[in-house]
Amino acid sequence: RPGEDLTSRLIAAEVDGVRLADQEMVGFVALLLVAGHITTTALLGNAVVTFDRHPGTDAALRADPARIPAAVEEVLRWLPPFPELGRRVTRPVVLGGHEIPADSLIMAHLGAANRDPARFDAPDVLDVTRSPNPHLTFGHGIHFCFGAPLARLEARIALRMLHERFRILAIPSYEDVVHQNPAVIIGVRRLPVEVGRP
Structure with missing residues (x-):
């Protein structure tokens, strides 16, 4: 029963008489x-925690909402939702003085890459x-995350809405915060907050 939703449009989409294969549609959805929900959910929780742990940050963003896009990028650098990216080496390469043979699988730890002092001034400062x-949170080059623009847009809109709806947004106790398994995703599973309405 096709409707007006995105999945229905993907099913009906056709370019020069060619439609997406079932496997392509499933992969796209x-x-x-992941990009439109899980990454954004983790990013928003990470932003609330990060701003709460750095006093004055939230107030500064409320005073100047035009700074929210840069703040989103810094939260992405500071706490990347997905901690590692796997890549297969296509040819022999020397990395950090070690030769890596072709066809090797390597894992890039984004938390380390995003705090590289050779790339960032004061990398341990928010x-x-x-x-x-x-930052490399969404990858780089041909492997850049297809959903990155959507995750960024959703986070910017959501943070502006939180600021409009709540005068105060604070975490009363970190003992009540439950984090995800950081080997899989960096984010909160449970985040009780105190809010104050305008």
């Missing part, structure tokens, strides 16, 4: 679920005005 911010 799964990607949208700076919501950091620019440029060449």
Whole structure:
């Protein structure tokens, strides 16, 4: 029963008489679920925790909402939702003085890459005005995350809405915060907050 939703449109989509194969549609919908939901959910929780742990940050963003996009990028650098990216080496390469043979699988730890002092000034300092911010949270080059623009847009909109709806947004006790398994995803599973309405 096709409707007006995105999945129905994907099923009906056709370019020069060619439609997406079932496997392509399933892959695309799964990607949208991860990029459009899981990543954004983790990013928003990470933003609330990060701003709460760095006093004055939330107030500064409320005073100047135009700084929210840069703040989103810094939270992505600071706490990347997915901690590792796997890559297969296509040819022999020397990395850090070690030769890695072709066809090897390597894992890049984004938390380490995003705090590389050779790439970032004061990498262990949260700076919501950091620019440029060449973090690798969404990958790089041909492997750049297809859903990155959607996750960024959703996070910017959601943070603005939180600021409009709540005068105060604070975490009363970190003992009540439950984190995800950080080997899989960096984010909170349970995040009780205190809010104050305007």
